[in-house]
Amino acid sequence: MTSLIKVDNIAPSAGGTEFSLTRGVTKVWANFNGSGTVTIQNSENVSSITDNGTGDYSLNITSSFDYATYVTGGSAGPNSVDYTQSDIRPMTKTASIFRFASVYGSSTRFDYSDISALVIGDLA
Numbered sequence: 001m002t003s004l005i006k007v008d009n010i011a012p013s014a015g016g017t018e019f020s021l022t023r024g025v026t027k028v029w030a031n032f033n034g035s036g037t038v039t040i041q042n043s044e045n046v047s048s049i050t051d052n053g054t055g056d057y058s059l060n061i062t063s064s065f066d067y068a069t070y071v072t073g074g075s076a077g078p079n080s081v082d083y084t085q086s087d088i089r090p091m092t093k094t095a096s097i098f099r100f101a102s103v104y105g106s107s108t109r110f111d112y113s114d115i116s117a118l119v120i121g122d123l124a
Contacts, residue, residue, distance in 0.1 A: 025120065026044075026118050026119070026120050027044075027045055027063075027065070027070075027119060027120065027121060027122075027123055028044065028045045028046060028059060028061050028098070028118065028119035029043065029044050029045075029046075029116070029117065029118040029119070030042070030043035030044075030046045030049060030059055030116070030117055030118075031043070031114070031115070031116045032049055032057075032115055033113050033114065033115075034051070034055070034057060034076070034102060034111045034112050034113070034115045035111040035112060035113040036111070038050075038051045038057070045061060045062045045063055046059050046060065046061065046062065047060045047061070047062045048060045052099070053109075054109045054110070054111055055101050055102045055103060055108075055109025055110045055111055055112075056091070056099070056100075056101050056109060057099070057100060057101075057102070057115070057117075058092075058097050058098065058099040058100075059097065059098045059099075059100075059117055059119070060096070060097055061095075061096045061097060061098065061119070063123050064095040064096040064123065065095045065096075065119075065121050065122065065123055066095070066121070066122050066123065067095065067121070067122075068093040068094050068095055069093075069121070070093065070098075070119050070120060070121025070122075071119070071120040071121060072090050072093070072098060072100070072117065072118065072119050072120075073088075073117070073118050073120075074088040074100070074115065074116050074117035074118055075087075075088065075115070075116050076088050076102040076103075076110075076112040076114070076115045076116075077112055077114055078112070078113065078114060085104055085105050086102065086103065086104055086110070086112060087102075087103050088100045088101065088102050088103070088115065088117060089101045089103055098117065098119055100117060102115055
């Protein structure tokens with residue numbers, strides 16, 4: 001038998017500060033092939049990914065954020081270059097679009113075959 005517990009907030013039994021389960025969790029993420037035709041492998045709250053040019057992508061967010069001050073992160077690799085020097089770098093953040101570059105070394109944009117990006121913040 002499977003049980004399901006649904007809660008929105010948790011508070012310590014001795015009182016104290018209430019913690020919201022919906023704040024501070026990853027609300028948008030995607031794993032995609034950025035080499036050739038962009039192909040989403042898996043995602044959450046992403047309607048599509050725009051290929052803006054070599055190593056330049058936009059995650060188009062399905063349910064917008066309250067503000068564009070969310071936290072981002074991710075990774076890129078492997079391909080024909082040393083992916084240990086790869087990174088993703090934010091370029092533009094709006095409530096509904098996160099645009100970033102996948103780079104090799106200090107700044108060379110590159111189309112990696114395995115790119116992951118995530119966004120943490122509060123949805124509108």
